[in-house]
Amino acid sequence: LKFVCLSNDGVDEHMVWLIGLKNIFARQLPNMPxxxxxxxxxxxxxxxxxxxxxxxxxxxxxxxxxxxxxxxxxxxxxxxxxxxxxxxxxxxxxxxxxxxxxxxxxxxxxxxxxxxxxxxxxxxxxxxxxxxxxxxxxxxxxxxxxxxxxxxx
Ligand code: ACO
Missing domain, CATH: 3.40.630.30 (Gcn5-related N-acetyltransferase (GNAT))
Structure with missing residues (x-):
């Protein structure tokens, strides 16, 4: 397990994680715009x-x-x-x-x-x-x- 703090910095692996997080937010927080x-x-x-x-x-x-x-x-x-x-x-x-x-x-x-x-x-x-x-x-x-x-x- 590790904890990371990332922004969209162009690293492919980071992009995959960020999109994954966005999908979790979209499912778990359905009222989010x-x-x-x-x-x-x-x-x-x-x-x-x-x-x-x-x-x-x-x-x-x-x-x-x-x-x-x-x-x-x-x-x-x-x-x-x-x-x-x-x-x-x-x-x-x-x-x-x-x-x-x-x-x-x-x-x-x-x-x-x-x-x-x-x-x-x-x-x-x-x-x-x-x-x-x-x-x-x-x-x-x-x-x-x-x-x-x-x-x-
Ligand atoms: N001030 C006044 N006129 C301008 C400017 C300016 N800063 N920049 C371009 N123009 C004029 C041009 O002279 C041209 O006029 P013309 O049609 O009479 O010849 C017209 O606007 C279009 O020029 P383009 O060549 O299409 O513009 P360009 O490719 O330079 O893109 C831009 C314009 C995006 C503002 C660019 O110059 C730039 O990146 N500037 C620095 C960053 C910036 O200021 N971005 C906007 C911040 S505000 C925001 O992001 C919400």
Whole structure:
């Protein structure tokens, strides 16, 4: 018997244990929210260039973007825009979401505005309040996902 404290560090054996623990939680704690984090990633020549990790709240039809980044030497080449478009398409067509919310870092507000996010929150408060945690040091921003637009080709 041993006791370990782990995070998602990329070691295969650790990943297997973490998924096993997640399955135990899902069976033993059935009232725990089912939705957990998902990541859309940009992979080039089998290496990850960047990605967006988000939490879909299926019942509320919105997703919270937790992390979004492109590796330093590949920024401002358009990957961030294409990544966001793939996220929108997946979130709409697979998760059935209509909106995204995110706490954007000050220096990333310009990027999010170019991706269609606004500082005005139009989503009714009862759809998201109590779901996403307050987080100081970021600006809450919203994006409505177009119901029909083909975001990717
Ligand atoms: N501020 C203002 N505008 C920006 C920024 C920025 N930080 N980053 C990109 N843009 C603009 C680009 O100039 C471009 O404009 P254009 O369409 O007029 O040419 C447009 O946004 C799209 O640029 P991309 O090349 O698609 O963006 P990129 O691949 O660099 O990805 C990202 C953007 C993810 C912000 C990347 O620069 C990055 O990883 N930055 C550091 C980490 C970061 O700040 N992440 C967001 C934190 S907030 C959060 O995670 C919830």
């Amino acid at each position: 089912k939705e957990s984090h998902k990541s859309v990633m940009v992979i080039r020549r089998n290496l990850v260039v960047g990605g967006i990790t988000y939490r879909p709240y299926i019942s509320q039809k919105f997703g919270e973007i937790a992390f979004c980044a492109i590796t330093a030497d590949e920024q401002v080449k358009g990957y961030g825009t294409r990544l966001m478009n793939h996220l929108k398409q997946h979130a709409r067509d697979v998760d059935g979401l209509t909106h995204f919310l995110t706490y954007a870092d000050n220096n990333a507000v310009g990027y999010f505005i170019k991706q269609g996010f606004t500082k005005e929150i139009h989503l009714e408060k009862d759809r998201w309040h109590g779901y996403i945690k307050d987080y100081d040091g970021g600006i809450l921003m919203e994006c409505k996902i177009d119901p029909k637009l083909p975001y990717t080709d």
